[in-house]
Amino acid sequence: MKKINILLSLILIINLVMLVVIYQQNKQLNKYELLFTNIEGKLEDIDDAIDDQIIPNLKK
Numbered sequence: 001m002k003k004i005n006i007l008l009s010l011i012l013i014i015n016l017v018m019l020v021v022i023y024q025q026n027k028q029l030n031k032y033e034l035l036f037t038n039i040e041g042k043l044e045d046i047d048d049a050i051d052d053q054i055i056p057n058l059k060k
């Protein structure tokens with residue numbers, strides 16, 4: 001019975017450590033997702049500027 005309690009305690013500790021690791025990775029993923037979203041928005045703005053301003057000026 002004591003061995004089972006030790007084993008279950010170890011499994012619980014491992015699960016808690018994994019929970020902390022996954023939580024921190026999720027925070028980092030959210031940070032990078034925000035960065036990529038901002039970059040994507042800026043690239044769309046650049047693409048629109050090329051289509052609306054630069055190409056018409058080159059055709060003149």
